[in-house]
Structures are given as C-alpha cells and as structure tokens.
Amino acid sequence: MAEVRFLGRIRKAAGxxxxxxxxxxxxxxxxxxxRLLRPAVQELLFRDGGLQEDVEVQVNDQTISSTGGLNTPLxxxxxxxxxxxxxxxxxxxxxx
Numbered sequence: 491m492a493e494v495r496f497l498g499r500i501r502k503a504a505g506x507x508x509x510x511x512x513x514x515x516x517x518x519x520x521x522x523x524x525r526l527l528r529p530a531v532q533e534l535l536f537r538d539g540g541l542q543e544d545v546e547v548q549v550n551d552q553t554i555s556s557t558g559g560l561n562t563p564l565x566x567x568x569x570x571x572x573x574x575x576x577x578x579x580x581x582x583x584x585x586x
Contacts, residue, residue, distance in 0.1 A: 491510040491511060491512050491566055492510065492511055492512070492513060492519065492564045492565070492566065492567075492568045492569070492570055493508055493509075493510055493568070493569045493570065494508060494509055494510070494511050494519065494523070494570050494571075494572070495507065495508040495569060495570065495571045495572070496508065496571075496572055496573075497571060497572070497573035498573050498574055499534060499574055500531065500534055500535065500572055500573060500574060503528075503530045503531045503534055504527065504528075504531045511523075511526075513564050514563065514564060515560065515561055515562060515563055515564060516547060516549065516554055516559070516560050516561070516562045516564065516570065517560035517561065518564075519564060519570060520535075520541065520547075520560070523535065524536060534574065535572065542574075544574055544575050544576045545572060545573070545574055545575075546571075546572070546573050546574070546575045547570065547571070547572055548570070548571040548572075548573075549562050549564065549568055549569070549570055549571075550568055550569055551569075551571070
C-alpha cells in the first residue's frame, strides 16, 4: 500500500497529513483520490478532468515528470506527495 502525503494547503483542506492507498500507477491513485476526497480538496487538486497545472506530484521525492508521468508505477512502499507549487490566486485575484 503506497503512502499518500499532503503538504501545504492540500493538507489543511484534507484534514489529514497522510494515509495508505492501493494503486498500481499514479493515474490510478489520482482516480481513487478523486472519488475519496471531499469537494474542497478536489477543487484544489483537479480541474476539467485533470490535475490543476500547479499541483506537483512526487513519487519518493522525485517529480513524476522524471519518472514516467501518470504511468509511473507504484509499489507497496512508495511515498506519493501532493503539493501546490507557486502562488495560486483565487478568482478574486487574492492568494488562495
């Protein structure tokens, strides 16, 4: 079972810092998160069927862009970290 860790605003919205989840790829993990997480967290992570562009996904401290993207395989001892990079603004132009 992979460990999912939330950092920053995602952690605050989720109300937990980490939990275990069974998934064979990052894409499968994200699909499960979409079903499991409350709407406030989903809004931080997803838009138009995909990840928000400023959401960074890391597997064992490496961004998935260098490990195979959404097809990055996951094992039972992998650690998947989700965080928001940069300075996301709300629709009113204020920091979110």
